[in-house]
Amino acid sequence: MIPAPDLTISGHASIDGAALFAPLTLTLAAGQWTCLLGGSGVGKTTVLRLIAGLETGAKFTGQITASDGQPVAARVAYMAQDDLLLPWATVAQNVSLGARLRREKPDLARRDRLIERMRLQNHMTKKPSELSGGQRQRVALARTLMEDRPIVLLDEPFSALDARTRADMQELAAEALHGRTVLLVTHDPGEAARLGQSIVVMTPSGLTPCQPPHAPAPRKVDDVETLETQGSLLRLLREEVA
């Protein structure tokens, strides 16, 4: 894998002249997890989609740059709340989808290793409908890893899972995506407190950087400092609404 770069997005966005988010500057540190925490409608998903080069419906004025000067959108992998698995394709085909879409020959050995790493080796030829929610999200993670991009954008990928599966997935993702520049957009203070090496709260008035817990991520679910951070993040979110 190419070394992951720092990433900076700065600018402001508006929809039909109404400001979606005020001028802001967000820097994602190279090889680290940045958690962008915010309530619904503050534009955190728009920030992620802008970095990914996806349609947002908003007019963005500003720039998105990588510290190595290379283009950004071509080097991202994307994972959303919806696993986006193709229902007609098998697990193995879904994992190697990117190569097929680019008309490249997929590295089958690597694909099989990733599937094994996600503990899905017994499900290779199954269709997504035969899998549980957690298994499906593991396939999506394997597909994201298969892309092997230095920048990974996660748009609330765990929010539809039950508490236990979510905690498992958080650990699995933290371990699997180690060393990449990761942006995790989430509305869950607990998730941000567990995973963020840098935590930024997004509100209509702008971005507020917060101190992450000292323990290395992923932090234990019952780590006291993590729970305190979760509490203070939630307090910050609620203050902004009031």
Next chain:
Amino acid sequence: MKYLSALAATLFALAIWQGIVTLTGLPKFILPGPALVAETWWQNRWVIAEHTWITAVEVVIGMAFGTVLGVITALQLANSRAARVLVQPMLVFTQALPVFALAPLLTLWLGYGLWSKVAMAVLIIYFPITSSFFDGLMRTPSGYLDLARTMQANRRTVLWHIRVPAALPSLASGMRLSAVYAPIGAVIGEWVGSSQGLGYLMLLANGRAKTDLMFAAMLTLGVFSILLHMIVRRATARMAGEMR
């Protein structure tokens, strides 16, 4: 249970039919009873089978051509904005024309034989196939397209690997609809000008006041259409995602 209820419904319909015949005492050249129609059907079974075969061939060839044409058109429309601007209004306009009005023209152009009926069947199913598949192609879940975009997919591979498979259920419903429409098209073609086929037989029987034979031919057409629909339904079950 499904078959039992179908049988019950058939018997019920026959009872009503017989009831009307008995109560009104209509002469048999106006409304023949079910028993007479069954008898006539049996006596003329080989003639009916022969004409059914002709109609079936027209319908099947028409469906094959209509489906291929519809699929190609939908793909072109989905792929090019210019095609949408130029062709789509024309497509809607042709659908607004009554096919009955076109039937004599087709007979004039393509003759009395098989091809004018095939053309009728094609015309009548072309629009439902095209529009259902096209709608499916244009309604690809946006998340798939986002994902493909971050993967640097090109337009062609997105079409083949994502948009087409995602639209197959819509195509399947278009094909199921076409199984009901295609026999109508073929029979209209036969009415306008032919010397064989179930439509021809119906017209002939009607003209000679052989109403019982007319009913026998008509019911045969009905059964044929239902069977065709069932076959197409089964054949497209995988496409429609019913066996996933």
